[in-house]
């Protein structure tokens with residue numbers, strides 16, 4: 001039975017740029033975080049991909065591969081704006097069950113839509129509606145399958161403008177032509193683990209027992225993976241989470257702009273740690289400070305999806321610098337991270353930080369906090385968000401009075 005329809009925009013950032021500027025259409029373009037030869041492309045148009053330029057290609061190399069390459073500076077606000085318009089367009093055809101990342105969403109097929117001809121017609125309608133309501137440059141690949149996992153897999157099998165249907169009876173043979181790394185959920189580390197267990201191909205993976213995969217994954221995730229490969233719809237608990245938040249009633253000593261800002265930073269770092277635990281990224285930070293007189297300062301900012309503490313800290317710092325409640329006495333602070341999506345669904349190098357990955361740093365923060373108590377270590381709130389100076393880490397302890405708010 002076909003239960004899932006997965007929409008994946010093709011070369012999303014580059015397509016938005018081509019939509020915004022007709023001069024860029026039909027040309028090889030690379031979207032970059034900064035205009036420098038040392039940076040890497042965070043997206044490439046299909047015209048550039050034909051020359052081998054792809055996400056992650058260093059610009060100096062990309063220019064050698066494709067001398068006519070046009071560099072375009074990323075406009076994250078536009079990508080988020082188009083994202084909302086695309087979701088709305090798809091929603092006008094079929095209900096969007098979940099947004100998986102800035103350029104991916106999944107819809108549930110019910111009733112007659114579970115028949116192939118009807119499902120294909122819906123897919124064509126989705127494609128046409130995006131083109132007419134949002135823009136002709138925004139193309140997508142669509143996968144239809146018995147579950148969300150395989151529908152996503154199907155959407156990856158034909159690009160651009162693909163439409164691939166995986167039927168229950170095609171399983172598992174239809175997957176055999178894929179490489180292990182083509183499968184969502186098999187990253188570099190998992191790939192190595194599979195090799196160590198003697199699983200070198202998707203065919204071998206599909207032939208493995210539930211117990212064997214449980215052993216490879218080290219737990220229930222392996223069993224879920226086994227079921228996903230067989231077309232069963234596996235609901236993952238944490239990904240249904242839509243927000244992570246904390247609030248804190250300030251003790252008298254912290255009832256100042258500085259004190260309340262420091263607590264906001266700490267709550268943010270705690271929330272970011274939970275995001276990473278759940279393997280989620282956030283696309284929105286909302287903060288609120290209530291004063292002793294009952295007035296409130298509120299702000300919220302949309303961001304490119306991330307789970308990185310430093311990146312979130314910089315955004316929060318900018319929000320705090322624009323506080324308009326100066327002169328009041330803060331009493332309670334709250335923060336929430338919203339618009340969550342699974343981290344494995346997000347194109348990896350889409351962030352502005354082009355330096356070395358902060359993953360090890362985030363891992364270290366989490367490990368120490370888990371071992372020594374959750375407030376052992378946090379990023380100093382004095383960190384200046386506007387420069388890239390090495391971060392300072394402050395050891396501190398603030399009594400724990402906050403409550404979880406999700």
Ligand SMILES: [Mg+2]
Nearest residue numbers: 008009010103
């Ligand atoms: Mg995509």
